[in-house]
Each structure stands twice: as structure tokens, then as C-alpha cells.
Amino acid sequence: MIEVKNIKKNFGKHSVLKDVSVKVEDGQVVVILGPSGSGKTTLLRCINFLENADSGRLTIGNLEVDLKKSTKKEILNIRRRTAFVFQNYNLFANKTAIENVMEGLVTGRHVPKAQARERAEEALNWVGLSDKFNYYPAQLSGGQQQRVGIARAFVLDPEVILFDEPTSALDPELVGETLDIIKKVAEKGITMIVVTHEMSFAQDVADKVIFMDGGIVVEEGTPEVIFSNPKEERTKQFLSRIISLDPNYSI
């Protein structure tokens, strides 16, 4: 279970998150939608302490911390329970696929190297990269790099994985295969928060869809309700814009 309560974040005078609360039950997948600049990335970054929130509380499992006044130990603890999949992969360019996947285990979790390698191999097999262990990121396609990114998050066995637009940097023909892998992660019953504009993915996988705009949660509900019967005018407008851009999507 992961819960964010009343998080606020300003950048200077610009109020980016104005009292946002999100709750995700164990094994649930929540998809966050919203126009660019609405604060989705900032929300995820605050959960992982890549950004310091101005106020708010965060609960992951049995650990509750204050997002503003947290100790180093709490931050480390939260980071151990979460994993992040970035829009632009953020792989170490000088490490091979398998070394990238091992890194978090060896450095973050102090798993012995041999054991880390074994688990990394398993994770890479699982995302369909069994023949690419020793490839450097520059030798992989965007889709393959993102699969390494997913394996790297997944191998840590975190309580929650945060995805920030995991497919928006990919060529259109690679989006599908990457989403399929993310679906596989979801089927494993891992709690996930996914920022994405892929409507059909949200429709298939999400237990809950949250629509954010201007730093607040405008509306949330099951995909059926949000997509076919939104209450708020802003949600309707946003959805009609997205749907007109997405030829694959039909309700």
C-alpha cells in the first residue's frame, strides 16, 4: 500500500502541487493522466525524494514519513521500497545491460555479486532480453533500453514501482512491446503508479485512473467511469484531445 497525503510543492512562486492526495492499495495499478505541466512528474519525484516536498506525508507499507522533515535513514528506507522507471531510461552508458540491472542490487541492497548476476539474468530473460546481457545501452534500441530500465526496477522487488511516461520517448512501433512488458509487471501483482497517456493501456491495466490538472487531482475513478463517463468538464476536454490524437483507441 502506498499513500500520499496532502502533498504540496512550490518551485519559487509557482505552486506545482497544491494539496494532492493519492492512495494505492497493494497490487493495484494507478494510472495518472493530465496535461503537460500539471505536476505528474513532480509528484513521482517527491515520492522518491528526488524532489523535496514542502509538506505532506507518505506511507509505504508500515512506514510513514513526513515528506518535508525526513531523516536520511527514512529516505533510504523509502527508496528501498520504491523503484523508478524514467522517461529517458537513465541507464549507465558505460555499463552493460546486465551490469545496469545488477547495480541496484549490489550497491543499494548489498546482494553478493554472483547472486545479483543470477537475479539480473532472470529479470532480463523475463523482459525478453536473454540475448542482450552484455550489450551496452548505445547498442540497444530505445524499447530495449526501457526494458532494461524495467528489469532494473523489477529485480529490486520493490513494494511499488513508479513509471514516469515510460513510453513517450519511444518510436511509435516500440511502444506496444514496452507496454506489454509493463502489463506483465502488473500481472505479477506489484503495486504501480504509472504516468502515461496510453489510454488503451490504462483501460486494460489500471484499477484506478487519476486525472490531474494545475497541481490538483481533478477527478479519479475506475477507467470505465473516467473514460466513458467523466464528471468534470476539464477531464472531458482533456480526454477528447487525447483520443483524437490516439488512432488505436476506441471505447
Place this chain on the structure above:
Amino acid sequence: MVVKRTGNIVKFGIPWIIPAFVLLLWYLSTRPGMNNTLMPSPDKVIQKTFEMIKNGQLWEYLSVSTVRAGKGLLLGGFIGLTLAFLTGFNRILDLTLDTSIQMLRTIPVLAAISIMIIWFGIGERVKVYMVAFGVFFPIYINTYHGIKSIDKGLMEMGAVYGLSRFRIFTDIILPGALPSILVGVRLSLGTMWLLLIASEQIATDAGIGYMAMSARELLQMDKIVLAIILYAILGKLSDAWATWLERKLIRWRER
């Protein structure tokens, strides 16, 4: 197999067509009977080369020049790297130093040679310092650029994994900046020979620059041409060294 071998012959042979042609022209234009006061014939140069190998001069000049170049490269490279890491990571130092360094850079390095001679005399030091001064800029600027362009996302990744500062340096900063640093090294090698030769011609008692200069005074065309050929070989060798270094150090870049 055969096809591949012909492919190799083509690949490695074609670049040498023009040099071979120039050599041929050179040979033809300096045959006995032609006017060869302006250009010695190839066999005269070869003869001179063997002569200088035998009396040990060639080796002496070569090693003196190479050691000077190496010392200057190490000195200038070390200062350039260190300063770039300081300005690259410390905002205050960046603000204090970077503009000044960028201004210094606009001075044509050769213009510094007179003042360097006044300061350091005409001995060994002035050559090493000239080379150091020249190689400093490409190394500094490219290292600085490399550090500035390190992926912020990777630094965050390092923080998320809880990497120590040392590991952040060895695993993120160094690999991130390395390609750019090596571009600096490659550029500095050209400057290195240029400055060494220039300063050796002005004031010296050994080295290839000295060889060229003294030969000019005695109108020994064969020696002058030999000096030029040596420069070309040294330049090519250091370039090959830079390529080897790049291969060795950043193999992850290869596609």
C-alpha cells in the same frame, strides 16, 4: 575469404595512393639533370636518414623532442583537468575562473612565446611550458564541457542507489566526461607538436626543431625535409595513440 582480402587491400591501400603519387612526383622532379637546389632528391634524404641513425643524432633529437612534448602534455593536461573539475563542480570557482580562462584562450598561444622566453630563458623549461600552455586550453575546455553535460538523471540514479561520492565520481562523472576529455586530448596533440617545434626553432640545442633550424642556416635541404617528415610521422603516431586510447577507454560507445 578472397573477397574479404581484396576488400582489405582496397580499404588499406586506397588512402596511400596520394602519398605514393606525391613521392613519385618528388622522385621524378629531382632526378639528376633537374634543378634540385630547392628540393633534395628522395635518395639524398634517405641517405641522410641512415647517416643520422648511425651517428645517433636522429635518435637523440627524436627522444629529446618526445620527452619535451610528453612533459608539456602531462603538465598542461594535469592543470587543465584539475581546473576543469574544480570549475565544473564548484559554482563559486566557476564564476571566478571560467571567464578569465575563456579570455586567455583567445590569445594566439604563439604570441606568448616572447614573454615566455623573457620569463623562463631559452632553456629546457620554456619549451615544456609552451607546450603545457598550449595543451591546457583544449583539455580544460573539453573537460569542462564534459562535466557540464553529465546527465543529471544519472546523478539522481546514483543518489537513489545510495552511491558514495567516490562511486559517483568513478561510475558516473568520469565515464560521462571521458568522451569529451578524450576529444580534448586529441585536439591538444596537434597543438602540442606545433608549439614544441615552434619553440625548439627559436631557442634550443637539441630536438627536431633545432635540427630543422640549424639545417636551414647551413642550407642542408635534406635535413630540413627529413625534419618535416619526422613531424608528419610523430603527428600520425600521436593521433593513432589517441584513437587507441579512445577505443580502450570508451568501448561502450561503439555501436
